[in-house]
Amino acid sequence: MFVSNAWYIIAEPQELENEAIVARTVLGKRLAIYRGRDGAIVAMEDRCPHRFAPLSLGKITDRGIQCAYHGAEFAANGQCVAVPAQKNPPDATVDTFPAVEKHGYVWGWLGDPELSGDESSIPDGFWVSGDPAWIGGYGHMESIKVDYRLINDNLFDITHAEFVHPESFGGEEVQFYRDAKRGTGFRDRGMTYEVGDNHIVFRTHAAALGQEGGPLWRSLLAQSRGLDDWPEPIDFRMEVYWWAPVYTSFHITVRPIDEPDADPVEIYNLHAAIPETEASSHYFYRSVRNYGDASMNAPFIEAAQAIFEQDKPVLEGQQEVLGARDLLDEDPISFRGDRLQLEGRRILNELIAAEAKDG
Ligand code: FES
Ligand SMILES: [Fe+2]
Structure with missing residues (x-):
């Protein structure tokens, strides 16, 4: 029994240093949390849509995150942007969740994304x-x-x-x-x-x-x-x-x-x-x-x-x-x-x- 529409701390910023990808389940959702090369924090479902390997086993690339299993890459918005040796990647996305950095913590929103603009639940x-x-x-x-x-x-x-x-x-x-x-x-x-x-x-x-x-x-x-x-x-x-x-x-x-x-x-x-x-x-x-x-x-x-x-x-x-x-x-x-x-x-x-x- 959770309150879904609230901001939850999902990581300490220092956990995301050196292109680390944190695997963490929050409110029953498996997340891969990382800082992309543009500096923005990404929280996405920790599941590659190809054969469901955890994306948290992968690595950060210029395009986003690369799955460790067969090398598919996903952008910060979850879109599949590359598959090795395949000209057109499939039209597939991984679920992503709003994330912000505030008060020295990384916060994620797992509820209705339409409501995530309200930051009043960040104490x-x-x-x-x-x-x-x-x-x-x-x-x-x-x-x-x-x-x-x-x-x-x-x-x-x-x-x-x-x-x-x-x-x-x-x-x-x-x-x-x-x-x-x-x-x-x-x-x-x-x-x-x-x-x-x-x-x-x-x-x-x-x-x-x-x-x-x-x-x-x-x-x-x-x-x-x-x-x-x-x-x-x-x-x-x-x-x-x-x-x-x-x-x-x-x-x-x-x-x-x-x-x-x-x-x-x-x-x-x-x-x-x-x-x-x-x-x-x-x-x-x-x-x-x-x-x-x-x-x-x-x-x-x-x-x-x-x-x-x-x-x-x-x-x-x-x-x-x-x-x-x-x-x-x-x-x-x-x-x-x-x-x-x-x-x-x-x-x-x-x-x-x-x-x-x-x-
Ligand atoms: S499981 Fe991710 S690319 Fe195959
Ligand atoms: Fe105590």
């Missing part, structure tokens, strides 16, 4: 990942055998951090999420949230978060000041945006409690749970920050990897238990902390139902 909040002023925008992509909706649920559900990620951000601050109230702004030791048509935002705050908080936030402040440790309490704020169907941004702001006017340490963690099939996803992730230089990236990459390794078995285990069934059809029990993920599910279901109705 504005991802601008930060394409801005060189923000440091550490390395790409991370993980294949995960999980329905993208379970990943969305996981991102709304910060309460799991206390049990799955206790050594990083699973401190007492995650308990604030169970006390969600509609509203805007930051509430000390509580959470406010707003629900829009296609997005949800929630904010949490601790005016003085000490050792009872997860160590990750204090370690960011220590790192930004070249210290090993920050034992004092911190002012901690987190603002999280989710944009339907699959994009989440965590903006974390930390400053010493006795320096209210100090520039805060800020990070954005950006998550995109791109559906591969009904039961598997490509998980694109980036973390960028407002301090330091590239030499500090390694610990962030290691920490992100460790956190993924903690979530992955739980999520893949859920998927194994569910099989082809949808979680909400199985009548799960829900807790107080599940309110926002249920709102997110409702928005997705409404978008999917609206597409089905429009046919």
Whole structure:
């Protein structure tokens, strides 16, 4: 169950360097994604119409892409333009899909091509990942055998951090999420949230978060000041945006409690749970920050990897238990902390139902 008419991240630009052709299934469609010699990005069905060899096994040529099997060539619009030793190529085309580059990512549109001019489903909040002023925008992509909706649920559900990620951000601050109230702004030791048509935002705050908080936030402040440790309490704020169907941004702001006017340490963690099939996803992730230089990236990459390794078995285990069934059809029990993920599910279901109705 996918929202078809939306822009989805299909590749990191660096994956397309040196005439590489990326084979990737998105929304159940096998794609060959590459940058042509004219610089334009192409996303086409990964299937040669001759004998159905994957075009991603081929190579880039001046005319477009050449199939690895019998050498037929296809232009960026999918048209067959050459067959070796044959004067006239057959009138055949490969399906192509709109693709754009924005915010440091390659986005593809697999829905109704007539609607692809609307770029509003590319989340504005991802601008930060394409801005060189923000440091550490390395790409991370993980294949995960999980329905993208379970990943969305996981991102709304910060309460799991206390049990799955206790050594990083699973401190007492995650308990604030169970006390969600509609509203805007930051509430000390509580959470406010707003629900829009296609997005949800929630904010949490601790005016003085000490050792009872997860160590990750204090370690960011220590790192930004070249210290090993920050034992004092911190002012901690987190603002999280989710944009339907699959994009989440965590903006974390930390400053010493006795320096209210100090520039805060800020990070954005950006998550995109791109559906591969009904039961598997490509998980694109980036973390960028407002301090330091590239030499500090390694610990962030290691920490992100460790956190993924903690979530992955739980999520893949859920998927194994569910099989082809949808979680909400199985009548799960829900807790107080599940309110926002249920709102997110409702928005997705409404978008999917609206597409089905429009046919
Ligand atoms: S399968 Fe592609 S040219 Fe034959
Ligand atoms: Fe997690």
